Amino acid sequence: MIVNEKIKAAEVLLTGVNGEDLGIVSTKEALKMAKELKVDLVCLSLSSSPPPCKLVDQTSHKKQLNQEKQKERKTEKGMKTKEIRLSAYIEEHDYDTKKRQAERILTSGDAVELVVRLEKKESQAAKELIEQLVRDLKHCGMQDKGIQVSGKQVVAIVKPL
Structure with missing residues (x-):
């Protein structure tokens, strides 16, 4: 200048x-x-x-x-992906806390990786939990790809709008 x-x-x-x-x-x-x-x-x-x-x-x-x-x-930095870990059987107040945390990350411009670690046979409950959380975060982010269910964890990535 x-x-x-x-x-x-x-x-x-x-x-x-x-x-x-x-x-x-x-x-x-x-x-x-x-x-x-x-x-x-x-x-x-x-x-x-x-x-x-x-x-x-x-x-x-x-x-x-x-x-x-x-x-x-x-x-220049670009978008970061931050991980939020959950358990398949999470209580409602803990769920709300994780949801608010994800909203804060998404509104700041970063992506969120939702991870549910599996123990025993809880993959269906974990998948339902992630689907519900993705639905609740629709106002500030959109899901990238699908929900990935591997042997020990269920993962979904939500990117900001």
Whole structure:
């Protein structure tokens, strides 16, 4: 981003601190206005002539740049998959707690892997539990693939909407 004296254009299309349109102004005059108001003159784009520039408060400008960097970092990271373990015969209050935990993870943008560890012959109860939990989480996530029943566990992955 080009700021203050680094702007080389002879004229700029100037926008004020509060978003008001100040029209086409010489760069020297725009810099003078910026110094008087104790703000920065920021060039928004070099693709047009005259380049659009804005008078921006220094603290808000830095804050905006930091927010943009944080968003970029978050999109670079991508989505994580977090595991929630359950038992086939879970009590209602424990079920509600796990459901709220899954909702919180899904709304933050991460996927949830629901895992029920099996003991003895409880695969049908585990599958029904996961189906119910997926139905309850429909408002904030959707199931990816199907429910996988392997020898020792039942697994379903729910991705955020």
